[in-house]
Amino acid sequence: MAKIIDGKYLAEEILTRVKSETARLQQHGRQPGLAVILVGADPASVLYVASKSRKASACGFHSRTIRLEDTVSQDEILEQIRQLNADEAVHGLLVQLPLPKHIDTQTIVQAIAPEKDVDGLTYSNAGRLASGGSGGFTPxxxxxxxxxxxxxxxxxxxxxxxxxxxxxxxxxxxxxxxxxxxxxxxxxxxxxxxxxxxxxxxxxxxxxxxxxxxxxxxxxxxxxxxxxxxxxxxxxxxxxxxxxxxxxxxxxxxxxxxxxxxxxxxxxxxxxMTIAMLMANNLTAAYRAAGADVPELS
The missing domain is CATH 3.40.50.720 (NAD(P)-binding Rossmann-like Domain)
Incomplete structure (x- = not known):
């Protein structure tokens, strides 16, 4: 009989380290920030985003959710991304998928600054992973x-x-x-x-x-x-x-x-484990933005 792998327990190991290292960063006057863009009101997406937001707050992050109607234009989403890319209080940025059919997903994802792409989906981060490079984010x-x-x-x-x-x-x-x-x-x-x-x-x-x-x-x-x-x-x-x-x-x-x-x-x-790794990636982004040595989180 197989041993059941307890993902909740393993995730908590990572989150405990994230919370500890977040507190250490906050002692230097810096708080990690995570922003999520949610387009529309798909029930599963709403639940996923709410879960991410709660976990981010529990880790000591500043968490923001930008809610947009499913009729929003692609250019309006891109403008939101441009603003968040330039916001120094935001270290991690993700767009909840899937997007409405009239939006080109790749155009949206690739607009995220690689250093804030904590989902690891931009070509820059994907290329680093595929080529064995360092300094990117793993999905x-x-x-x-x-x-x-x-x-x-x-x-x-x-x-x-x-x-x-x-x-x-x-x-x-x-x-x-x-x-x-x-x-x-x-x-x-x-x-x-x-x-x-x-x-x-x-x-x-x-x-x-x-x-x-x-x-x-x-x-x-x-x-x-x-x-x-x-x-x-x-x-x-x-x-x-x-x-x-x-x-x-x-x-x-x-x-x-x-x-x-x-x-x-x-x-x-x-x-x-997926949500725990998102928190770890976001904290890594905050440490990099601060010019500090990134702690071992996972």
Missing amino acids: CTPAGIMYIVRHIHGDDLSGLDAVIVGRSNIVGKPTAALLLAANATTTIAHSRTRDLPEVIRSADILVAAAGQAEMIKGSWIKPGATIIDVGINRIPASRHSGEKTRLAGDVEFDTASIIAGHITPVPGGVGP
Whole structure:
């Protein structure tokens, strides 16, 4: 039976360090600032932004949410970004995704100053990560995934096979770069991969980020593998549960957890780690802006 990875506990380790180092920075008269632009009123986005804002305030940050109607023009969003890029009280800036269809997401994301891009999505930060450069920001979910992997396997993944199911710019590709940098033999698979079950069976470390509920079956899992399930999908609940729906990952948890060595739950696995890494990135941005040595946070 797999050991359940407690993402909330690991996230709290990081947040404890963030709070301590925030207090140290505040002793020098500087308070980290995080600004989030929220376009429209998508219920999930509203909840995510509220969660980020609460966590930022709990860490001692100055937190700002800029709410815009979903009819806002692209130029109006870009103007908000220009103002926040120039605001010295704002160290981290992110735009909550997804955006309305009339807005070009890449144009908006690439307008964020790289030094304030705490989501790690600008070409500058993505390029630094892909090329093994330093000084950029790693996207928060991949950073959280690697924290979990290091917690289980250590810093050097030599001799281990890693498989990522999902090739997004936000999770799949940056996670592959991080695993390669840690010496894992790394494969990116996706919905068009030939004989996907066999590819997954080779994985000592499996990162599931396909966005399809329970698509990865327990029978596909290598005995003793570490499973990091990034998926969060709402599906119909059992008739006996008393609920209409439930949250599920991309991995069939009940069967996979019998075979795997370690597995993240959904919820309570990768989600808390993502927000913790966002806070760590924002504090790093504040230290850099202050010209101070960045503390070790993760």
